[in-house]
Amino acid sequence: MGVKSRTARPRATRIAGLGAVAAGLLALLSGCSLEDVGGAFGHFGWPGPGVSLQAHKMYDLWIASVIAALVVGIFVWGLIFWCIIRYRKRGDELPVQTRFNMPMEVLYTVTPVLIVAVLFYYTAIVQTDVDKLSRNPDQVVEVVAFKWNWQFNYRDGVGKDAGTVTSTLGSDDQIPLLVLPTDRTIRFEETSPDVIHSFWVPELLFKRDVFPGNVRNQFEVTLDKEGRYVGHCAELCGTYHAFMNFEMVVVSPQRFDQFLQAKKDGADTAAAMQAIGFAGDERYAVTTKPFDTRRHGQSWNQSGQTQITAGK
Numbered sequence: 001m002g003v004k005s006r007t008a009r010p011r012a013t014r015i016a017g018l019g020a021v022a023a024g025l026l027a028l029l030s031g032c033s034l035e036d037v038g039g040a041f042g043h044f045g046w047p048g049p050g051v052s053l054q055a056h057k058m059y060d061l062w063i064a065s066v067i068a069a070l071v072v073g074i075f076v077w078g079l080i081f082w083c084i085i086r087y088r089k090r091g092d093e094l095p096v097q098t099r100f101n102m103p104m105e106v107l108y109t110v111t112p113v114l115i116v117a118v119l120f121y122y123t124a125i126v127q128t129d130v131d132k133l134s135r136n137p138d139q140v141v142e143v144v145a146f147k148w149n150w151q152f153n154y155r156d157g158v159g160k161d162a163g164t165v166t167s168t169l170g171s172d173d174q175i176p177l178l179v180l181p182t183d184r185t186i187r188f189e190e191t192s193p194d195v196i197h198s199f200w201v202p203e204l205l206f207k208r209d210v211f212p213g214n215v216r217n218q219f220e221v222t223l224d225k226e227g228r229y230v231g232h233c234a235e236l237c238g239t240y241h242a243f244m245n246f247e248m249v250v251v252s253p254q255r256f257d258q259f260l261q262a263k264k265d266g267a268d269t270a271a272a273m274q275a276i277g278f279a280g281d282e283r284y285a286v287t288t289k290p291f292d293t294r295r296h297g298q299s300w301n302q303s304g305q306t307q308i309t310a311g312k
């Protein structure tokens, strides 16, 4: 019996270890991209692989981390169930009491440290990449978030002293459009005249706070997928915070240039959208619509009851 358990133990550990490694290698060697793996599992909670080069890097990091966590998880679950079955109580005899097994102690101290170090290394690399600012971005957009809407200023240079070429602005009854090109480096510079807001487009897999005062938060994206995506304010900024939606419209660089030109020539946003081929309702936001804030009539949570009186 004693001889049997001494040989059985390393063999079982080896099989479990090989199983975990094989599971990891299988995903890599089967030619599946991380996007394929993520897609098969609902992107493990994320809204998809994203629409910018920066988003793809974050997505890959996320999916790879989840796969690594699952491999470790399957290995640990395997060990637990193997121990439960292999060492279940068979009689009243006290099992061998093993304490201070040095190799084991070293293993379960070093392994988690290694895992954290690897995760940290790749996180630091992706984070640095996502935060990187280029010397001369192709397009600069000043994001102005205010209670409770957005203005997007297309700028002729970087920094707060640059000039605004043209703007799109949201109102109570019109969702603001943020029209942007693919394949160009876009720098966002954020500012707010009142409180802290947060610029968030879920498909960018990214959000960044918009501060009032002297802080101009910046970040860059290079978009690679045309489409229309709803954006939100992700920082609780006041009564109508939840209604602060905008729409990011991603078009080809040529159409973007036409849009800017139409705006510069004095067209309003809907007319400029028409100039680049959007007709009818497509000239306005299609992913979201203005909310009925009822802010001038009655309290929005008591239908038809309370009247807000002027000066209150």
Ligand SMILES: [Cu+2]
Binding pocket: 145, 196, 197, 198, 233, 234, 235, 236, 237, 238, 241, 244
């Ligand atoms: Cu806000």
